[in-house]
Amino acid sequence: MSTPTASCPALFIAAPSSGQGKTTFTAALARALRNQGKVVRVFKTGPDYLDPQVLAQAAGQPVDQLDLWMAGDAYCRQRFYEAAQTADMILVEGAMGLFDGEPSSADLAARFGLPMVVVMDVKGMAQTAGALLAGLAGFRDDIRIVGLIANSCGSQRHRELIETTLPQGIPLLAAIARNPELSLPERHLGLVQADEIRDDLEVRFEKGASVIEAENLPQTLLALPPVTFTAPADVVTADLPSLAGCTIGVAKDAAFSFIYQANLDLLEQMGAQLRFFSPLTDSTLPSCDALWLPGGYPEIHAATLAANTAMHAAIRQFFADDKPILAECGGLLYCLETLTDYDDTAHTMLGLLPGHGAMRGRRGCQGMQTAALPEGPVRGHAHHRSMAEGTPEPIAHGERQRHPAPGEAIFRERGLTATYLHLFFANNPAAIALLFSGKASPARQPIDSEDETHAVK
Structure with a gap:
């Protein structure tokens, strides 16, 4: 018997570091797709509570956290497989910088063959953006970067300077102008909780979606080749x-x-x-x-x-x-x-x-x-x-x-x-x-440090 599979376009949103605008961009893209009547399923890399609240409101769909160490391969595989059965597109927001952590965002993208876009805050740089992107793209041979999102772009000339220095085969997909009205409010530990500022977030989502739609980005990304996700064999x-x-x-x-x-x-x-x-x-x-x-x-x-x-x-x-x-x-x-x-x-x-x-x-x-x-x-x-x-x-x-x-x-x-x-x-x-x-044991049981995760869904 063959293993069940499901396919749909999917995209991993990464960055060279935290604070580049990944969540703002992911939320805007999810809302733009939703406004076009698409079912978009969003996942967040790593143990994050605040970003998923915001992304769930933008997408109108629940958002799960995916982490290869905490949750395990089978859990992540099952969630992708289930989402691909109903979604028009899957978005995965990375955590920190692309290669930070063990496992990293790159590890998750590579494990499931997800094409990546890099969101980069280009304020204070021009041609250097191309050098940074080339370094990210060439650092490992098991990831595939399909485009750059230039965040905080100052002008049309700024855009042109960046675009002319990008590595061959990696286009500038969008240049997003500096606009504090698009940024998401923050406090200690991360973003302000979505339930506290729902109306404010709606305004920001719609403004962000308009910027993304003006770049024709939803159509470009929906045209990506579908990614095939395989159901895990060990989820019972x-x-x-x-x-x-x-x-x-x-x-x-x-x-x-x-x-x-x-x-x-x-x-x-x-x-x-x-x-x-x-x-x-x-x-x-x-x-x-x-x-x-x-x-x-x-x-x-x-x-x-x-x-x-x-x-x-x-x-x-x-x-x-x-x-x-x-x-x-x-x-x-x-x-x-x-x-x-x-x-x-x-x-x-x-x-x-x-x-x-x-x-x-x-x-x-x-x-x-x-x-x-x-x-x-x-x-x-x-x-x-x-x-x-x-x-x-x-x-x-x-x-x-x-x-x-x-x-x-x-x-x-x-x-x-x-x-x-x-x-x-x-x-x-x-x-x-x-x-x-209420059947808790009063005595500690030893942990086998080599034990695999028990993840089941």
């Missing part, structure tokens, strides 16, 4: 562990929004019922068997969180009843005794875990790690600009992807598991099922 959703009969309360509002859609999908595939609630505005918890307090921006809403004492009492009672709680990053800060915001004001939090959280300016921590949970290893990542002090002895630490130093602490108090790590549930569904079902 029927073998997922069961969470049937388990209802999970998920904190979701402006303070807690760093949630992989893939994590929600997996919990539902395992049979869990999901009930969302807001620690900012709700006074009671939904009826549930377990809680998930994900990451987000509790530091921005610390005063409101502190004032909602009814929610404090509800979660404290849930904790006292020894029910399972997973708290990640911002959720961890919420579980501490206090959280000190950027104005150096301390706010009372839940107090489920001894310790105090505080913001620390531009300094922070990020990187891929494996959470050494007693239930089993789960891959994920850390990204924060806060610190937790006075906490109890952790039961384990995250294991860094490529460094021997201990990673983020993992705490366990009664049914609470708290850590700065954001977990990618599909990496080890069995461990996640144990965590939320």
